Amino acid sequence: DIQMTQSPSSVSASIGDRVTITCRASQSISSYVSWYQQKPGKAPKLLIYAASSLQSGVSSRFSGSGSGTDFTLTISGLQPEDFGNYYCQQSYSRVTFGQGTRLEIK
Amino acid sequence: QITLKESGLTLVKPTQTLTLTCTFSGFSLSTSGVGVGWIRQPPGKALEWLALIYWDDDERYSPSLNSRLTVTKDTSKNQVVLTMTTMDPVDTATYYCARRGIQGDYFDYWGQGTLVTVSS
Numbered sequence: 001d002i003q004m005t006q007s008p009s010s011v012s013a014s015i016g017d018r019v020t021i022t023c024r025a026s027q028s029i030s031s032y033v034s035w036y037q038q039k040p041g042k043a044p045k046l047l048i049y050a051a052s053s054l055q056s057g058v059s060s061r062f063s064g065s066g067s068g069t070d071f072t073l074t075i076s077g078l079q080p081e082d083f084g085n086y087y088c089q090q091s092y093s094r095v096t097f098g099q100g101t102r103l104e105i106k
Numbered sequence: 107q108i109t110l111k112e113s114g115l116t117l118v119k120p121t122q123t124l125t126l127t128c129t130f131s132g133f134s135l136s137t138s139g140v141g142v143g144w145i146r147q148p149p150g151k152a153l154e155w156l157a158l159i160y161w162d163d164d165e166r167y168s169p170s171l172n173s174r175l176t177v178t179k180d181t182s183k184n185q186v187v188l189t190m191t192t193m194d195p196v197d198t199a200t201y202y203c204a205r206r207g208i209q210g211d212y213f214d215y216w217g218q219g220t221l222v223t224v225s226s
Contacts, residue, residue, distance in 0.1 A: 036153075043204075045216075049207055055214065095168075097145075
């Protein structure tokens, strides 16, 4: 099984900050990575697919990069509505999610 | 407009079999490239992928749960059914169904989720 390790597990940032969340795969997975945002009590929302493609309707504050084993989700100009949990997911071999990153607004 | 909704018993006893139905609209599982997946999330924990069924009847399962899972589709009813055998309290979770993305095995539309509790 391919493991996805996210870091940090939690982060606190101020409005306007740039936030970076990383995900490392246990083996090379090309660009088969997606990123989701989840608010409490709600279903996850797709943000990024294929490592760097922005899902339709998602704010351009969100961007993704990486290939191989190391991937990054960047939120530029943090807004109050960006709080929540973020998950990476690989689909190179079946599907695996990362353990999540909790983003709190200072 | 694409929607998905999970339904089924929300309280099951240990050793029983869980059956959940995902009823969707706005797309067809007979269209090339389309798929529906199941993902669960124990309270306060991370997402865990369970299964994925494709338009061409291919099925994929989580290796750790493969022996307990079956997913089927009824294209005429726009439904996908997940069956999980030998339920245990550790299987208590919110269960989501979601549509596979057009360009790969990511999930672009999700149901609201249904909380399944396993308790005697």
